[in-house]
Amino acid sequence: QKEVEQDPGPLSVPEGAIVSLNCTYSNSAFQYFMWYRQYSRKGPELLMYTYSSGNKEDGRFTAQVDKSSKYISLFIRDSQPSDSATYLCAMQVSSGYSTLTFGKGTMLLVSP
Amino acid sequence: NAGVMQNPRHLVRRRGQEARLRCSPMKGHSHVYWYRQLPEEGLKFMVYLQKENIIDESGMPKERFSAEFPKEGPSILRIQQVVRGDSAAYFCASSPVDRLGTEAFFGQGTRLTVV
Numbered sequence: 001q002k003e004v005e006q007d008p009g010p011l012s013v014p015e016g017a018i019v020s021l022n023c024t025y026s027n028s029a030f031q032y033f034m035w036y037r038q039y040s041r042k043g044p045e046l047l048m049y050t051y052s053s054g055n056k057e058d059g060r061f062t063a064q065v066d067k068s069s070k071y072i073s074l075f076i077r078d079s080q081p082s083d084s085a086t087y088l089c090a091m092q093v094s095s096g097y098s099t100l101t102f103g104k105g106t107m108l109l110v111s112p
Numbered sequence: 113n114a115g116v117m118q119n120p121r122h123l124v125r126r127r128g129q130e131a132r133l134r135c136s137p138m139k140g141h142s143h144v145y146w147y148r149q150l151p152e153e154g155l156k157f158m159v160y161l162q163k164e165n166i167i168d169e170s171g172m173p174k175e176r177f178s179a180e181f182p183k184e185g186p187s188i189l190r191i192q193q194v195v196r197g198d199s200a201a202y203f204c205a206s207s208p209v210d211r212l213g214t215e216a217f218f219g220q221g222t223r224l225t226v227v
Contacts, residue, residue: 004154034213043116043203043218044155088154090213097210099168102147102154 003027006089006103015112019076023089023103026070030091030101033065035074038086038105047074047087079110114138116206116219117186124225125194133189133222137206144187145212146179149201149221160212161187194226 006023013019021035032051036044050056053067062075072091076083086105092098117136125131137144146158157171161181172179176194181187191198201223207216 006154008152032213041220041223043220045218046214046216049214090155092213097160097167097212099157099160099171100155100213102156104152104154 003101004089004091004103007106008104010107010109012109012111013079015079015081015110017079017110019079019083019108019110021074021076021087021089021106021108023072024070025072025091025101027091027093027101028067028070029093031094032092033063033072034090034092034100035061035063036088036090036102038088040085044088076108079108081110081112084108084110116141116204116217118202118204118219118222120222121220122223122225124227126227127195128193131191131194131198131224133191133202133204133224134186135189135204135206135219136186137204138208138217141206141208141217143207143210143212143216144181145205145207145216146187146189147203147205147218149203151200155203158189191224194224196226199224199226 004025034049035047038044056063060077064073088105089103090100147155159179160168176192178190201221203221205216205218
């Protein structure tokens, strides 16, 4: 079993849709959970991170962590064509140095 | 303040040649991390360096790969005697403190193609 599982997609939605992206993980030691956006041929860009369980909202983006189920989600409201990218989840054991473990990424396509 | 600069952006090498990938961290950042992204795979950690020190190289292949971050100049990831399986995108990230996930910024990557 991989440490972090993420459906590679692609996930195709019309503009304005609510998008749900998800990851599951197996290592219960993970405490910090990140979502990155990666445009084609570019580097990953940190969107948001959460600590332990709970929700965090930033504009159109909401991150949710359910540690009991080892399941994290990123919701995008009112999706735009400019949101078309690959979304990577990543996890870390501590806030100090520890390696980031990434999912493979989900490709999102938002059509006008 | 320029972002993390990686060069070259694209590198083509024949099997058996050496590849040198450079990473200039953001100003004020003294922590550098290298990741590799193979086709259809997620980003995989390779090595974590601070100035003049390798802190964690647990993700580095034991042979042919080396990394350095000298007192002056960029961090270098060196791959000797490249093979087709080394073809990938190599990303570096830098941070001002040892907080990779929450404080680090990634560069645009170097895409290595071995022919």
